[in-house]
Amino acid sequence: VLFTKTSLLLAFGSGIVYFLGIMNMPTMVLFAGIAGLIFFVYCMFNRDEERLLSLFIHICLLFGIFILLYSFFGIQSEGYTLAKYSVVHLYIGFIIPGILGIFTFYSWIFKKTHPFINIGASFGTLFGIIVLFSLLSPTYTSLCIDAIRNFFFFSYGDSFINEMMMWEPLRAWASYNYALILTIIGICVCLYRFKQTHKIEIMSALIWGVIILYSTIMHVRYEYYVGVVIAVFSGVALSYIYDRLV
Numbered sequence: 001v002l003f004t005k006t007s008l009l010l011a012f013g014s015g016i017v018y019f020l021g022i023m024n025m026p027t028m029v030l031f032a033g034i035a036g037l038i039f040f041v042y043c044m045f046n047r048d049e050e051r052l053l054s055l056f057i058h059i060c061l062l063f064g065i066f067i068l069l070y071s072f073f074g075i076q077s078e079g080y081t082l083a084k085y086s087v088v089h090l091y092i093g094f095i096i097p098g099i100l101g102i103f104t105f106y107s108w109i110f111k112k113t114h115p116f117i118n119i120g121a122s123f124g125t126l127f128g129i130i131v132l133f134s135l136l137s138p139t140y141t142s143l144c145i146d147a148i149r150n151f152f153f154f155s156y157g158d159s160f161i162n163e164m165m166m167w168e169p170l171r172a173w174a175s176y177n178y179a180l181i182l183t184i185i186g187i188c189v190c191l192y193r194f195k196q197t198h199k200i201e202i203m204s205a206l207i208w209g210v211i212i213l214y215s216t217i218m219h220v221r222y223e224y225y226v227g228v229v230i231a232v233f234s235g236v237a238l239s240y241i242y243d244r245l246v
Contacts, residue, residue, distance in 0.1 A: 015065025
């Protein structure tokens with residue numbers, strides 16, 4: 001089954017939630033990148049073209065709703081920047097499903113070949129798109145590079161803005177104490193379970209959690225995001241420990 005009424009409603013609702021998140025703070029675009037990365041990594045582990053097609057349909061619906069809403073209510077700034085409500089967010093809504101559509105197509109044409117052929121074709125295509133994009137539009141390429149740098153590597157010393165400081169160990173411990181240890185245990189449990197099952201739900205949680213955790217370590221401004229990550233993986237750890245003790 002490619003989709004159900006419930007799954008389509010969830011994708012539809014996700015598109016609305018993503019739009020509201022962007023309108024609250026443009027850096028929510030990070031989660032669009034996470035969604036694209038999850039899909040790309042899943043293509044490396046799964047050769048079920050029907051499952052990938054199902055995911056692609058839901059991704060298209062999610063970004064389709066966002067594109068519709070953002071086209072009417074979102075664009076408020078001229079120029080091309082991810083830090084403001086510019087047309088760039090609209091482009092991302094088209095680019096991510098387009099690239100993922102290529103990977104879905106690869107899963108169909110390479111389904112009877114060696115897995116490395118599909119992986120090589122996917123990485124090769126991604127690299128080719130990046131090179132072509134950089135040649136045709138150096139401005140956009142520079143914009144993307146700056147956005148990645150600002151998300152993950154922007155130094156506090158470049159701005160002296162307090163929320164750009166790194167998440168110091170003492171502050172992290174004061175905020176979450178023993179939950180930090182449980183989070184590490186929970187991540188390890190999920191890695192072990194994913195190795196056994198290759199379930200997309202576990203892989204998605206790992207990619208999302210690790211990226212948000214890293215973002216928070218680099219910039220304390222993401223501490224309000226990481227609370228959810230810590231709660232989820234702490235719950236996984238506690239459940240695992242409980243199952244072993246009972």
